Amino acid sequence: MSASSATHAVARAAPPVRTGRVFVAFVARDLRVVFRKQPTAFLTRVLVEPLTRIFVFSYVLPSVSGRGQQPGGSSFSTVLAPGMLATSMLFAGVLGVAMPMIGELTYPKTVQDRLLTPAPVWAVGAARAVSGAVQALVSVLLVLPIVMFVHAPGQAPDIHVANWPLLAVVVLFGSVLSGVIGLWLGTAIQPAHVSALFGLVMMPAMMLGCVYYPWASLAAIPWLHMLVLLNPVMYLSEGLRAVLTPGAAHLPLWAVLLALVGGSAVVGALSLRSFRRAAMD
Amino acid sequence: MSEAVIAATGLRKTYRTRQGEREAVRSVTLQVRSGEFFGLLGPNGAGKSTTIGMLTTLVQPTGGSAHIAGFDVVRQSREVRRRISLVHQSNAVDRELSVRENLEFRGRYWGMGSRGARARADALLEQFGLGDRRDALFYQLSGGQLRRMLIARALVHHPEVLFLDEPTVGIDPHSRAHLWDVLRELHGRGQTILMTTHNLDEAERFCRRAAIIDAGQVLACDTVGALVARAGGRVTVSATYDGPVDLAALPAGSSAELRRADVREATVHVVTEKPEGLLGELIALGSATGRQLLDMTTSRPSLENAFLELTGRTYRA
Ligand SMILES: Nc1ncnc2c1ncn2[C@@H]1O[C@H](COP(=O)(O)OP(=O)(O)OP(=O)(O)O)[C@@H](O)[C@H]1O
Ligand SMILES: [Mg+2]
Numbered sequence: 001m002s003a004s005s006a007t008h009a010v011a012r013a014a015p016p017v018r019t020g021r022v023f024v025a026f027v028a029r030d031l032r033v034v035f036r037k038q039p040t041a042f043l044t045r046v047l048v049e050p051l052t053r054i055f056v057f058s059y060v061l062p063s064v065s066g067r068g069q070q071p072g073g074s075s076f077s078t079v080l081a082p083g084m085l086a087t088s089m090l091f092a093g094v095l096g097v098a099m100p101m102i103g104e105l106t107y108p109k110t111v112q113d114r115l116l117t118p119a120p121v122w123a124v125g126a127a128r129a130v131s132g133a134v135q136a137l138v139s140v141l142l143v144l145p146i147v148m149f150v151h152a153p154g155q156a157p158d159i160h161v162a163n164w165p166l167l168a169v170v171v172l173f174g175s176v177l178s179g180v181i182g183l184w185l186g187t188a189i190q191p192a193h194v195s196a197l198f199g200l201v202m203m204p205a206m207m208l209g210c211v212y213y214p215w216a217s218l219a220a221i222p223w224l225h226m227l228v229l230l231n232p233v234m235y236l237s238e239g240l241r242a243v244l245t246p247g248a249a250h251l252p253l254w255a256v257l258l259a260l261v262g263g264s265a266v267v268g269a270l271s272l273r274s275f276r277r278a279a280m281d
Numbered sequence: 282m283s284e285a286v287i288a289a290t291g292l293r294k295t296y297r298t299r300q301g302e303r304e305a306v307r308s309v310t311l312q313v314r315s316g317e318f319f320g321l322l323g324p325n326g327a328g329k330s331t332t333i334g335m336l337t338t339l340v341q342p343t344g345g346s347a348h349i350a351g352f353d354v355v356r357q358s359r360e361v362r363r364r365i366s367l368v369h370q371s372n373a374v375d376r377e378l379s380v381r382e383n384l385e386f387r388g389r390y391w392g393m394g395s396r397g398a399r400a401r402a403d404a405l406l407e408q409f410g411l412g413d414r415r416d417a418l419f420y421q422l423s424g425g426q427l428r429r430m431l432i433a434r435a436l437v438h439h440p441e442v443l444f445l446d447e448p449t450v451g452i453d454p455h456s457r458a459h460l461w462d463v464l465r466e467l468h469g470r471g472q473t474i475l476m477t478t479h480n481l482d483e484a485e486r487f488c489r490r491a492a493i494i495d496a497g498q499v500l501a502c503d504t505v506g507a508l509v510a511r512a513g514g515r516v517t518v519s520a521t522y523d524g525p526v527d528l529a530a531l532p533a534g535s536s537a538e539l540r541r542a543d544v545r546e547a548t549v550h551v552v553t554e555k556p557e558g559l560l561g562e563l564i565a566l567g568s569a570t571g572r573q574l575l576d577m578t579t580s581r582p583s584l585e586n587a588f589l590e591l592t593g594r595t596y597r598a
Contacts, residue, residue: 017363017392025389033377100377108371112339113383117390118363281296281331281340 026127082240083211092139093178097132101186125275132179173260184271209233291345307497320488366435370446381415425456
């Protein structure tokens with residue numbers, strides 16, 4: 001090649017760019033990376049863990065113990081299904097945002113190639129949270145057939161949707177919540193503490209998220225009953241119970257929606273602040 | 282003076298880290314006019330990258346102000362970003378994307394449609410000799426190819442001001458020469474360029490004006506010719522021995538220039554107006570330390586001398 005071929009016009013006044021357009025490009029970039037360039041990584045991340053867990057809890061355990069009935073009369077798989085969907089969503093959104101974010105914020109800060117665009121700084125973080133929410137949504141769709149069809153004979157979960165719009169609202173805000181939690185963790189955590197993120201935050205949250213039992217049944221352990229009110233996984237599990245398996249005990253919907261919508265707003269604001277602090281020198 | 286595209290006044294940055302505060306830039310004032318190729322020169326840690334960071338809105342200034350094309354880098358940062366491009370010292374590429382996608386998304390971030398952005402990416406990659414590497418990921422590129430890719434990417438949206446942070450570090454002479462051809466051509470077309478560099482020869486050859494900064498302060502900001510003139514008729518004599526030497530061993534009666542010399546292990550740099558008498562003195566310094574003089578070179582007055590004059594240090598890349 002010759003240098004004189006580096007032809008191009010210089011120093012035209014660049015046209016103004018609308019934030020919405022840049023935002024869409026940010027999200028498009030993330031989704032291309034996750035779904036088109038690294039689909040196997042995504043599928044392994046969202047499928048393997050729920051598949052194993054559901055297989056053990058809904059198939060192996062009922063088969064070996066011969067017990068499938070919960071005190072409330074509903075089968076264990078009915079209690080487990082919404083809980084599994086909730087953990088899958090949170091896993092997908094949180095990991096899908098936090099892990100790449102931590103990488104892009106450590107030197108060299110590769111996130112700078114988006115910070116240098118004509119968009120406000122918050123838009124870079126918000127777009128990443130949105131792409132996390134999309135990953136959470138997709139993970140629900142992928143895990144749903146697993147919870148429906150992987151179970152011991154005669155122990156199918158009793159799922160029926162009475163109110164589709166309400167289901168959409170719960171799933172939507174659950175997804176957003178998982179995206180913003182991911183952004184918060186991904187920007188507030190030092191890279192050296194990533195393993196602590198799993199051990200100290202993710203594992204307890206998942207195990208104590210009322211995944212295997214309804215929140216109401218925790219009344220037997222009053223202190224835990226109150227403590228898990230701080231756990232976002234619990235609200236999503238109970239929310240999905242309310243809209244997918246109304247037969248099982250669950251939190252009142254108003255409480256779920258308040259927690260999911262309010263939590264999304266509060267954690268969203270915190271995460272954008274935290275993103276700004278981590279991204280700018 | 283005519284309108285400055287880059288104008289910084291008393292720009293200051295103190296980093297707050299867990300280890301405490303670090304004053305990276307104390308006071309930087311400079312102005313660059315449209316179409317200029319401006320050099321920002323200084324040793325490691327002088328504050329060059331921090332200054333560029335503030336001018337490109339990535340680093341929040343602690344004090345002072347800066348404007349790009351009349352827009353405040355803090356209050357109107359989006360207007361600033363719309364008009365500039367930065368090639369980082371640290372090779373900040375999007376590691377998940379291919380070479381072509383890096384350019385394509387650069388276009389989309391600036392509002393181009395995806396088809397237009399792809400076409401622009403392909404044209405630039407072709408022009409920069411990267412057409413056959415367009416599907417490569419960053420770690421599959423050589424250092425020189427990566428630099429070319431970063432510069433191509435920086436041009437996607439026709440920036441008014443191009444910031445280059447040490448663009449030629451770590452690439453071989455061939456790629457370097459090629460890069461210079463590209464930059465010269467850009468400059469010829471009226472591109473405003475602000476570049477930091479360690480390479481004083483390059484700065485001298487390509488920049489019309491330059492600022493020399495050290496310890497976060499501008500020591501001098503002038504045309505390269507005027508900076509060179511500051512070094513007067515002095516030249517730098519560099520002597521290399523077969524081992525480290527020590528000025529403490531200098532015999533009595535040695536010249537004042539030699540006493541002020543900058544010693545780097547086995548090499549001694551002396552700035553002097555009369556290099557003639559120095560040879561004998563340098564040999565004497567060697568024998569006083571038990572070393573042998575291997576080589577001696579004399580450089581003409583240059584930016585390097587000016588740098589030494591201003592900072593009291595030699596300047597080695
Ligand atoms: N993010 C940061 N946090 C804390 N200190 C920093 C940070 N970035 C730079 N510094 C410090 O600020 C000073 C100036 O750094 P800077 O990178 O601006 O220098 P430079 O002139 O670009 O050096 P080099 O030639 O090595 O690239 C150095 O002492 C550096 O250690
Ligand atoms: Mg630097």
